[in-house]
Amino acid sequence: MIGAPIILRPLDRLFLVLNSLYACMYLLAVFRGASDAVSLVMLLVFILTMPAALLLVRASGGSSSACLSWLHCFYPQAMLTLYFTQSIRLSRLLHTGTFDGPVARLEEILFGGRPVLDLFYALPKHPVLNELFFFAYFSFYLFLTLPWWLLYFQGKKREAEESLFTIIAAFGFLYLWYILFPVEGPKLFYPELKALWYDHFSGGLFTLFMKNMFTPSTMAGAALPSSHVAIGLLALLLVRTFYRILGRIMLVLYILLVISTVYLYTHYLVDILAGLLYGSAAFLLVPRLTKASYRSAVEKGALS
DSSP: OTTOOOOOOHHHHHHHHHHHHHHHHHHHHHHTTOOOHHHHHHHHHHHHHHHHHHHHHHHHHTOOOHHHHHHHHHGGGGGHHHHHHHHHHHHHHHOSSOSHHHHHHHHHHHHSSOHHHHHHHHSOOOHHHHHHHHHHHHHHHHHHHHHHHHHHHTTOHHHHHHHHHHHHHHHHHHHHHHHHSOBOOHHHHSHHHHHHTTTTOOOSHHHHHHHHHOOTTTSSSBOSSOHHHHHHHHHHHHHTTTOHHHHHHHHHHHHHHHHHHHHTTOSOHHHHHHHHHHHHHHHHHHHHHHHHHHHHHHHTTSOO
């Protein structure tokens, strides 16, 4: 294995591109004097995970281990949360404020008021409903993982990897947008919602879990468009090309997920509309990038 060549698949290259972009943006923050100790740590994380990934690629290429093969396919998933949180941090380093004011005004023009606040006061906050919609919001993470793992373990490894490439590439464009155009969302923009936060919600396991996940530091700057709505729609449309029954189940979950973004006031209605547009456009366009990348890899002998 010591002399084994490192053969990069398109998903590996996408991982390296995204890590390099985040490392460069942290370097930019350092040179601008806008960094802190955490920024330096994150710079090192994005740099050091690249050779770590290359070591994994080499190890899996010279091994028959099923575990290494699975890890090689899905290790980029482990970075999605980091990309998200660091997009928020970078937007704070590169901007002195957010664009919530213009977005809220646009919403008032389009809908004739402040619909998120109106719905907040109108909708009941029952523990059963709380649990349902917190679970629906949580189900987004199932959209990102379970279908592709299922494809993989059914022997459809190429389909799983290409689907994952499509989702991560769509996420990548979205995360870069969040850095350039930070919007915090109604839960932080409207004083009455910010004061309440989510402490008044009561429910079960998912309510408790998601309330602990919902912190200002992890939800402050990545609202427009809603990634839950956008990438959730992309995942749903991809799944429906492989699984009819699972696609129907996910459709129900997706509808609940979209409603949950209103019920939990995580997004403006404008964010939801933008998410639907982005998810639809991503489904039409990003798979073309995926097919071109994998076709090129086959031609170059990186894939069979």
